[in-house]
Amino acid sequence: MDKSLISAFGRRVRLGMVGGGIGSIIGETHIIALRADGFCDLVAGALSSRPEVAHRSAAQELIDPERSYETYEAMAEQEAARPDRIDAVIIATPPQHHWPAAKLFLERGIDVICEKPMTRDLAEAQAMLQLVRSTGRLFCLTHCYTGYPMARQARAMIRAGALGAVRMIDMTFAPGDHGTSLEPEDPADRHWRFQAASMGATSILGEVNSHAYQMATYVTGLEAEQVSANLSMFAPRREVYDNAYLTMRYPGNVMGRMWASYVAAGNDQGFSFRIYGETGHISWNEEDPEYLILKPMAGPAVVYARGYEATAQAARTSLRYRAGFPEGYGLAFANLYVDFAQAIMARALGRPFAQYLSELPTVEDGVRGMKMIEAATLSHANGGAWTDCGTRL
Numbered sequence: 001m002d003k004s005l006i007s008a009f010g011r012r013v014r015l016g017m018v019g020g021g022i023g024s025i026i027g028e029t030h031i032i033a034l035r036a037d038g039f040c041d042l043v044a045g046a047l048s049s050r051p052e053v054a055h056r057s058a059a060q061e062l063i064d065p066e067r068s069y070e071t072y073e074a075m076a077e078q079e080a081a082r083p084d085r086i087d088a089v090i091i092a093t094p095p096q097h098h099w100p101a102a103k104l105f106l107e108r109g110i111d112v113i114c115e116k117p118m119t120r121d122l123a124e125a126q127a128m129l130q131l132v133r134s135t136g137r138l139f140c141l142t143h144c145y146t147g148y149p150m151a152r153q154a155r156a157m158i159r160a161g162a163l164g165a166v167r168m169i170d171m172t173f174a175p176g177d178h179g180t181s182l183e184p185e186d187p188a189d190r191h192w193r194f195q196a197a198s199m200g201a202t203s204i205l206g207e208v209n210s211h212a213y214q215m216a217t218y219v220t221g222l223e224a225e226q227v228s229a230n231l232s233m234f235a236p237r238r239e240v241y242d243n244a245y246l247t248m249r250y251p252g253n254v255m256g257r258m259w260a261s262y263v264a265a266g267n268d269q270g271f272s273f274r275i276y277g278e279t280g281h282i283s284w285n286e287e288d289p290e291y292l293i294l295k296p297m298a299g300p301a302v303v304y305a306r307g308y309e310a311t312a313q314a315a316r317t318s319l320r321y322r323a324g325f326p327e328g329y330g331l332a333f334a335n336l337y338v339d340f341a342q343a344i345m346a347r348a349l350g351r352p353f354a355q356y357l358s359e360l361p362t363v364e365d366g367v368r369g370m371k372m373i374e375a376a377t378l379s380h381a382n383g384g385a386w387t388d389c390g391t392r393l
């Protein structure tokens with residue numbers, strides 16, 4: 001990272017956040033990540049759907065009360081009119097609010113950092129893509145796992161041919177017990193993630209599997225052409241699928257599979273991948289993220305570790321500590337903020353900035369993710385039939 005950009009820019013990047021207030025699951029992670037390296041400040045927010053919680057959350061973060069808003073509509077309008085307006089907004093609400101909120105900020109010339117899944121459906125995702133392109137704003141989708149230096153290492157190695165041609169892409173994202181394995185009797189008491197009314201019965205494909213699919217594309221450069229999906233509901237009273245097995249066909253005869261689950265009992269986060277090529281395979285496990293293992297066909301395993309010169313540039317420039325001092329999830333998430341803030345600063349200084357965006361999950365990733373969700377949903381409805389993912393953006 002290039003911290004000299006901060007002094008050249010003369011201030012930190014001003015961020016506002018929608019959602020993410022006290023009691024939310026992902027908000028605190030964003031706050032830790034955005035502050036980690038000194039590139040960003042949190043200066044505004046509509047931090048909760050409940051005004052009292054929104055203001056209490058803002059006070060806790062020392063946000064000026066004038067910039068603590070009760071709705072994102074008010075925030076977009078009033079921030080856009082300020083001379084010290086926010087440079088970018090973080091959208092950390094449930095997915096059904098992502099597009100309506102992002103639209104308001106993009107239209108007012110404010111860059112967007114958006115939680116996944118990008119939108120409620122493919123139509124909204126395509127509208128997002130068009131608006132990002134027509135406004136020329138910067139956009140980052142927080143598929144945070146690509147911020148791990150060893151995920152970036154895997155990408156660099158696979159793209160440089162370390163496995164020969166890729167043959168099989170094997171992704172698992174299977175947490176064990178998502179809060180509860182027994183849903184409350186009153187449907188209204190269920191978390192939005194487990195209410196079919198919020199994101200449909202196949203919401204696990206956006207909530208969990210979208211990370212795995214984006215990672216598969218990130219490390220291999222391949223986008224699935226077809227999917228066959230089988231989903232099940234295990235937990236009593238559950239109204240959304242809590243387990244998904246997907247088989248994929250990628251271009252060039254490459255095959256893949258993805259397992260997403262909320263009920264892989266005993267697992268913690270359960271995110272890992274193995275990519276097999278002609279000459280060996282690469283494996284990575286998010287619960288031991290500092291290490292990437294290359295196992296060639298005819299030789300012993302080689303373990304790549306964060307913090308060594310022998311790693312790829314994208315891995316070397318995504319860390320703070322030498323090998324042996326673990327960084328972990330929070331700083332992997334922070335790498336997205338570092339990249340995004342550097343792009344904002346460099347762009348404002350009239351310098352080249354595309355290099356800062358090269359590892360970041362994009363609005364195109366969001367569209368690809370929604371195509372996968374829609375195709376897998378259709379496939380499951382048709383008994384697991386092969387279904388086209390519609391690979392053109």
Ligand SMILES: NC(=O)c1ccc[n+]([C@@H]2O[C@H](COP(=O)([O-])OP(=O)(O)OC[C@H]3O[C@@H](n4cnc5c(N)ncnc54)[C@H](O)[C@@H]3O)[C@@H](O)[C@H]2O)c1
Binds near residue numbers: 020048049097115
């Ligand atoms: N990147 C990751 O690893 C990761 C992890 C968890 C969640 N997420 C994503 O983050 C998003 C939020 O998930 P969560 O688990 O934190 O949800 P949550 O229900 O815990 O929190 C959502 C927050 O949004 C607020 N909110 C809802 N509607 C709002 C509105 N109209 N205006 C302002 N605030 C509003 C709520 O009050 C709450 O503070 C989802 O899209 C989810 O998929 C991503």
